[in-house]
Every structure is written in structure tokens, then in C-alpha cells.
Amino acid sequence: MAQAVAHAPAHGTNTGIENRKLLMWLFLGSECLFFGSLIATYMVFKFDVIARGVGPFPHDVMINGVLHHGILDIPTTSASTFVLLMSSLTMVFAVYGAQHARPTLMKLSLLATIVLGLVFLGFQVYEFVTFVHEGLTLSTNLFGATFFLLTGFHGTHVGVGVLYLISMLAASMRRNGLGADAGAHVEIAGLYWHFVDIVWIVIFPLLYLMP
């Protein structure tokens, strides 16, 4: 760990928090504002779609006495929500394995997390394709624009997370594994992954469940 000498004063960090972990938490703070702004865009336009009467609509809705069917498939998305939640659980075990010197547990949990992340992305691709077939695209109405942008950027974050975890898994397969710093590496990756999960925890009720 000669690196510590060059990168930090010999007595460790002033706050006692490792540099990379602090960086990740600060970055997640920034991400709060990023998704906050995207969600704000959605909220600002929430009623406009219905007011303008240009479907497809998010939910079943009455306009001038006519029932229009909503487009959101709540059961399917509930399944994908469950998948993402479980991936957070497996991620916890990956971190646990890395920090308690149980490399097999770590690798298997990482693999499970990656698979669950890919399944979630699969659900999302399915949903996007279905919506486009039903006539909802980016340009159909503001619901389409805000929906695809918000869930699309969440999906991009999941995708980046999957790549991040794959690279971590690949690195752990090397002869030296992740090295002495494995606990920190996996923990920081885990922070990112959990954050992506909590964003979905907010998006799911906001987009799908609220009328």
C-alpha cells in the first residue's frame, strides 16, 4: 500500500473515510439532483397529457365521458421491480463476501447481481418495445417524452452498473483476485448499485402506482 503514502498523508484521511468512498457518496449526492430534475420534469407535465387528450395515457382515464385505457403494465413492472430489489440483496452478499474474505460467496453474488440486472434490463427493453407498438414514442406526447427519458436514464445507469460489476467479476477471476483492497472495491461498486435501486424505488410508485 505504498500508494497511500503518495495519495494521502501517512496518518490516513482526516475524516477517517476512505477517499474513494467519500467520492462515491458525493457523486451519489450529485445523482440525487440529476434524477430529481428528471422527476421534476415528469411532475411538471404530469397532468398535461390527460388535459390535452392525446393518448396513449399512463393510466385508465375518463375524458369527456369516454374511458381511455392506460398503457402501463403494472403486474409486469412489479415483477421487474422485485428483480431489481433482489439484485440489491445479492449485492449486499457480494460486499459481505468481499469484506469477510469469502471470495466464492463474493463471486457468486456478483454473478447473481449481474444476471438480475440483465433481467431487469430485459424487462425494460420488453416494455419499451411494447409501448412503441402501442403507439407511445418519445414524440407522441409529454408522457412518452418524460417516461422514456426518466426510465431510459435509469436503465442507462443500470447498464453502466452491470458493466461495472462485470469488470469487477472479471478482475476477481485473475490470479490475485481483487487484491488486498477487495472489500473497498466491491463496497463502492455496491453503493452505486444500491443507489440505482433506490432510484427505482422512487420511480416505480411515482410513475406506475400513483393515479
Add this chain to the structure above:
Amino acid sequence: MDDTRWARARAQTQRFLPVMALAVVAVLAAACETNLPQSTTVIEGSHNATLWVPYRMVFILAAIVFVAVMALTVIFSITYRERPGRTARQFHGNTRLEIVWTLIPIIIVTLISVPTVNAIVAEAQPIAANALRVDAIGHQWWFEFVYLDEKVTTANELHIPEGREVAFNLKSVDVIHSFWVPQLAGKTDMVPGHVNDIKFTALRARPEPYLGQCAEFCGTSHANMRFRVFVHTEADFAAWLKSAAANGANPASALEKQGQEIFMRSACIGCHTVQGSAAAGKVGPDLTHVGSRTTIGSGILVNTPETLEKWIANSADVKPGSKMPPMAKSDGGALSKEEITAVAAYLSGLK
């Protein structure tokens, strides 16, 4: 080193500096004429009068703070400058002083906020029952005025009565513009998809118009998006309204007659309206009484048959980016020079 020469030169400069500075300040102050056509400090409308109360307050307070801080800076710079025998007093701060100079800006800000809130409340009063209601619509790059109760539409020249409230709906058909007649009222933006409002009473009628200008950057010819407000007595205004509601005048000469024919068979009618004729386009300004306007091109040219010809031939020559295509054959249009002269004559006759 030539330090002594520098010192001597500096001493001489210092002796004359105050006199020179005073002279310069006097000359420059003389150049600060406030009674200019778009001056915000000339109070000719109720809106401007309302906001003048906080305006004056912030001015006085700003001047006091300005003088105080500048004086302290200069006095400290001179009094405590480095010189033989002077040592700096070592201290870190003073809590009582910190409290005092936290309170000073708080007091100043409180003083400003009272008239500010009063003015905001005054602006939010409901529209008067006898108010004249006008839709002011921003276009790239001209203003359209529609008198809601009178079926009168005009462009770039607004006529209003003195002493009566005028309530505007501010709209835009393309990008964001801003409606501003500094001597009468502060500005409010014209935002597409929104309807903003502003209302004011012009305090007095006068022969020369009040100048207004678009105040939100709106593209190429933003600088050329100007308009004029004519304030009349009630009687004069009623007369103007009556003439403005009439159909376009009939041609008075052979040339004008020829111009009318050309106008009615050309691209003109796709964009322009002349009440009582086949021309009913809505894209460009209403030309029913264009001959009676003092300016054309949203206030950038005096209205004469010659400037009209120039405008019709190729409006983008005088107003960059103008949306009106060139009409002259030489610039890719369909009209010969003679035809343009005839059209200009016809338009000039539309009083």
C-alpha cells in the same frame, strides 16, 4: 534608478488631479440627460409610477452604501498605508462589530422590501371595469395589437386614451418576446403557450409617441423590434378607433388602383390583411390602415412611399432576417420596379 523623477512627476500630477477630476466629472455629468425617449426614470404611466416608489428607495439606499464603502476604502487606503515607523495592530476580529454590520444590511433590506411588497400588491389589483382590453402579440420581429372589443387590429403602433386603464394580454406566436414601454410601464415577457398580463394608465396625452422595444432576445432582428404608443385624449381616441375600424380606403389615383390590383394578385395577400378586400392573410401585419402609420418595419423606417418601396423590394436589406420574402425581381421576387412603386402607392393610400 529614476525614482526621484517619478516621485516629482507624481507630486505634480497629484496637485492637479482634483481639479482635472472635477472638470471631467462636470462634463460627464452634463452628458447624463435623463429625459430621453426610453428613459425609465420619466414617469408617464401608472405602472411606472407604482414601481418608482421602491425604485427611488433602492436608489437612495444604494447611493448611501456606495458612498460609505468607497469612503471607507479610500480613507483606510490612505490612513493605513505603509510608511516608516508604522506597525500593523494585530487583532483577529470583534464580535460586536460583526453583529452590527450584519444588522446594517438587514435593516437596509427591510427598508427595501416594504415598498417592494406594496408595489407587487398594487400590480396584482383586478382590472378596472372600464379598461380598454388589448391583445399584444409578439412576432419575429414585430408587435401585433388586437383591440378585443372593437375588432381593430394594428401593428407596431398602439393608440390608447389618456387616464383610462389599458389591460393587455401578452402572447407570442413564436419565441419569447418582452413588452416594454419604459416611460409607461415595466416589462413583461410574451411567452408562447402562456398568456401574461400587464395593465397601466397613461397619465397624459401628448403628440409625440412613447417608444417601446422588445426586451427579450428573440433572434436576428431583436434590435429592430420596436413599437410606438400614441396617447390621445378620450375624444381623439374615439375618433381614431372609429377610423381604425373602417375598411381599407379605396384607391384614389390610377397608380394606386394599379397597385391594388397587383397587391391582390400577388403573394402579398397570403400574409397580409386589408379589411374589406380579398387580402386576409394572418402571418404578417394587418395593412388596412398602413398608410396612416408613422413608421414601417416595426419602427425602424419613417413611412413614406420611398421607404415602402425599399421595404417591399427586399425587406431583409433594411431588417436582417425579416420573414417577408423579397418581392423585387432583382432579388428573386415576382414584381418589377414599376409594379413595386404602384403597390407602395396603394399602401400609402391606405390611410
Add this chain to the structure above:
Amino acid sequence: MAHQTQHAAVAQHGLTPRQYIMLGVALTVITVIELAASYIPALTPVLVPILLALTAIKFAAVVGYFMHLRFEDGLLAKVFTSSLILAILILVALAALFWGDYAPGVRAARGDAPASAPAAPKAH
């Protein structure tokens, strides 16, 4: 070295695997409750506060336990919570500004909706 010992300390403060699984189950249950609540018509008037409360619980659980924030130096919690609060405040402020001043529904009710928009939306 220095920070490795910290990680060991943090790990000791974390939950046991059993507790993690219990938490995972609890989160799933909350999600099911959210889902169920949205299908019960009687709950519609209070659905929004219910969902917000449940979401907040899930959010806090993942951040606090899965992300270990409960066991970390208070500085991290301050950094993250203040960012989160700022994001929420801006979101609420924007929603208030638009629904109060500019929202199409409100504009329509005021009679100054854009020409192409229909009349005020019905409650839905």
C-alpha cells in the same frame, strides 16, 4: 492498512446475513403492500400519502442498511441527506411554481389556455 482496518470495523457494524435476508423480505412485503394499495379503490383518496410514506421507508432501509450509511461516519449521512433534501426541495418548488402559475390545467381554468389545448381536465 489504515483504511482496511476501518473496513473491518464497518463490517462488524453491518447486519448479519440472516438480517439482510429478513430486510430483503420486508422490502418485498412493503412493495406488495404498495401494489395492493394502488388496486383498492377505497384507498384512492389517501393513496398518494400512503405511497410516499412506504417509499420513504424503503428508501431509508436500503440507504441505511444495504448501503451501510447507518454505520458510517456521520459526515457521509450529512453529505447525502443534504443533497437529497435539496433535490426534494427543488422538485417541490418546481411543481408548486408550475401547478400554481403555469400548469395547463390551471391556465385552462383561468381561461388562457393555449389555443390548441382542450378545456380544464376532469378529476381523474
Add this chain to the structure above:
Amino acid sequence: MATAAGTLAHHAESGVWSWLTTVDHKRIGVLYGITAFSFFIWGGVQALLIRTQLAVPNGEVIPATLYNQLFTMHALTMIFLAVMPLGASFSNFLTPLMIGARDVAFPRLNALSFWVFAGGAVILTSSFFFEAPGAGWFNYVPLAGRTYSPGQGIDFYVIGLTVLGLSSLMAALNFAVTIMNMRAPGMTMMRLPVFIWMVLIISFLLILALPPLTVALIELLFDRNYGTNFFNPAEGGDPILWQHLFWIFGHPEVYVLILPAMGIVSEVLPVFSRKPLFGYSAIVFAGMAIAFLGWAVWSHHMFTTGMGAVPRTIFAANTMLIAVPTGVKIFNWLGTMYGGSLRFNTAMSFSVAFIALFTIGGISGVMHASPPVDTQQQDTYFIIAHLHYVLVGGAVTGIFSGIFYWFPKMTGRLLDERLGMTQFWLWFIGVNMTFFPMHYLGLVGMPRRIYTYDNDLGWGFWNMFETVGAFVIAASVLLFVINFFRTMQQEPTASDNPWDAPTLEWATSSPPPEHDFDVIPVVRARDPLWYNRDHNIQAEQPTGEHIHLPPPSYYPLLLAVGVSVLAVGPISHIAFTALGAVIAVYGIWGWALEPTE
């Protein structure tokens, strides 16, 4: 890198390659400084063109379209490519030195920030070869939408700002971690130099303010290129949303521009007053209060957009409150001068001028905090006067003070004082000549962003006067450039601490060695070197321990190239995105596997 261990200055090679691969915060600071100053001159040239066009009524030097592009690019250049990176130059060079560290927390990330900044700067500036953005730096929709700006200019704006934002975000994260985690023993938060406090506050502002801008830029990109209607009123979108998102970023951004200058002045004033800073805690907390309040005032840029009475009142009140911490700072600087022994060299002169000029900008800011007053001042030359007093009279004046103050530390050479003082007076006179009459022009109704005006309006005299002033400023900057090159030709003779300054950067040699300090200093007081001087404490002797430094790396440059190429995909061809992605992935991979010891 075992061979390198033990030799202290093993990376201090010269040559282009050493600069391209450097991860040394001091070299990166120099790179930022030189790049930013070049852009400062370029932005100044644009300003001179603008002023030349406005010198006389109905001027015909520059056509309307070019004029609109010039004022747009002048603002973008000065804000994002000159003043912000000049601040970054100081924070890069000085932060580790002032807190007693050997480098920033993430040296390679630091290099990446610079190269991504360079990429963004190239993208934005290269728009002149295609079509420069011409809808103002605030880029309001629908004017900036595809319908009313069909060309590529706005796309350059969107891509350029996104890339620059990425650079700023990485730098901000890096510096926040560095300042919180890497301080020397005894350097508690309340002993941090004020400049470092300001860097920390700026970092937090950027971390939190950039995402709303990024979201706005993404939405505009989608509106222009992928058929969404976020800002299109015809389809239910709302142009006002852009303004909100932009100003949620834009207002904190103003503090990002001015706070470094406030930090610099807080360092310079005590040194040349020969006494400690007056009210250190008050200045620090005032800085925090400004940053905190800065989040709740964004709508004061939008008072005329038709907001209701209630939000106008709230945002007005918040805005006026900012006058309180700002006033506290100004009074504390005056308190620092009080009772001192002021040495008016160039650095000090610029700092005192900062107080005066910034005060003018602050006062006019309070004036249009009142919404009714703002309806007359918004979008007039009064606002231009205000913002230039803050950004030129404030930020740039402070930066010049910093340049003269830290030049010996950065280069080992002292800038010529006589040229410096001449430059100072030209600057002071030029700034006031150019910007003070703008208050008057605003009050007599001259709107912003007009390329021409009529003679009848009576604005001719003062416009000519301002144009002359602008050339006086240009002469001042030219003198600085001459001073710079003359000084750089001389031998480095500056001592370690030529000003008898109290902060840690003066404890090491001028210029500092690559590892910054032979021994990490121990901090015993807020003004450590003065404390050591007064208590006869000698610097610790080197123990001869091996100092490992991160080796140079070309991956930051490679990754930055990848990111920049990837980013131009949406405005050129999708193949660029693919190519950029490949380069970026290769860069990340190499980065991750590169040994760092």
C-alpha cells in the same frame, strides 16, 4: 516502478509528452491557467468587436447574425472557458500546497478533468468554423429549438456544455474529497485558508448545480434531434421549464465564478496589511450562507416571465437576504485593512480595487432584487453593468491580484511591479469607463443584446465612451502579457516566501518540488508560518524517507479524447459515438489496470 522510488523529482522531465501525461496538480494548474488565459484573450477580442459595433448609432461593422453569435460566444467563452478554469487553475495549483498535501486525492482524475475541459472547449470554440450558437448563453427556448435555430450552432452549445459540465463535476468531486480528507496534521477545518474554504464551497455548488443543467441540456438535445416536445408549447411543452432548470444551475454558477476571487482577496489583504484576516469565521460562514441562499434565488432571473405575486415575493426576499452575508464579507475586508500597514504593490492594489468594484456590483444586485424595480432593469444595460462589475470588477480583478501574488510561487519569478502598477491603473480606469456608464444607459432604456440602436435615443455618447474604455482594458491586459513574457525570460530569483505570507504554500521552495513538501508540515495555528515565525519554530528536517508519487499516465488524455469524440456523435455521425466509446472503454480499462505506485 521500483526504480523510481527514492529519487524525489523523478518525473520532473520536460517536453510535450511530460505535459500530456502529467498528473502533477501544479502542472495541471499551469495547463488550466495558460489555456484559460488564452480563452480570456479570445473572449476579450469578441468583446472588442461587440463594443466596436456599438460605438456609434446604427453601426455597420458587424452584421446582426454575427453580432448575436459574438455576444453568445463572448459569454460562454468568458464564463466556461476563462473565468471558471482560471479559478480551477488556482485551486489546482494551490489546494494541496495550502492544506499541506503532496497532491490531490485523485491525481489521474484531476488530469482527466483538465483534458475533458480541453475537449469541451475545443468543441464549443470550433463552432465558429461551422455555425456558432446565437441564442444567448442562457439559450432560451423556443428560440434555441430546431424551428427557430435550424442550424448546428445550438447543438454545439448543448454538447460543449455537457462535456464542460462533466469536467467540472469530476474536478469538484476531486477537490471536495481532497480538502476534506488530505489536510496536514493540525490543519483543522477552522484553520483552512479562506481560499480553500471557497474552493470547498464551490465544489459542493458544482456537484449539486450541474445535474439540473445537464438534464436541461439533454431535454433540449432530445427536443432538437429526437422528436420530444419538452419545451414546445404547441405540443404542451413549456419553454419556462428550460429557464427554471437553467437558472437553478445558473445562479450557483455565478457564485462559482466569484467565490475564488473572494478567497484570493481574503489571502492577499492580510499579507499586505501585515495583520491577520479580520473575522475569519464570519467570512467563512458568510461564504457558506451565500452558497446556501444561492439555491433559493434562481427565479429572480425570471421576474418578468409572468410569475405570480407570491413566488415573486419569496424569491425577492431570498435574493435580498444575500446582501447580508455579502455585506459582512465586505466589512470584514475593510476591517482587515483597518489599523494595518498597507503595502500597495500590484497584488494588494488589485485586491483593494476588488472591494470597491465588487461592492458596486453587489449594490446594483440588491437594486433589481426588488421585482417591480426589476421590470425596468431586467434585460437592459443596467444588468450588464451589474454582472460585469461582479465578474470583471470582481472575479477577474481578484484573479489578477492572485496572479501577481502567487506568481513567484508558481514560477520562482516576481512580475515587474512598475508594469504591474501601470496595468493596474489602466485596468481600474478601463473597467470603470466601460461598465459604469452602462448603469446610466440601462436607466435610459437601452436593452441588452441589440446590435444596433437609433441616434434619436440619445445613447451615442456613452456607448462611444464605453468602447474607448474597452480598449483601455485591452491595453491593460496587453501590458500583463508583455510583463509575463519579460518576466519569464529572467532567471528565477524569488525566495521561498517573498511576501512574508502566513500560509503553507510559502513553506516550500519557489517553485515547489514535484512532491510539494520535503516534510509534511505540522499546523499549529490559523496563520501557521506567522505562528512559527513568532514562536521561533523551525521547519522539520527531511528524514530522507522515500516519497512515492503517482507516475505519469496517458490514460486521462486518451479517455478525454474518447469522451469528446463520443460526445460529438449526436451532431455529426453516429460513427463518432461508436469510435469514441471504443477509445473510452480502452482508456478506462487501461486506467483501471495501470499500476499507481
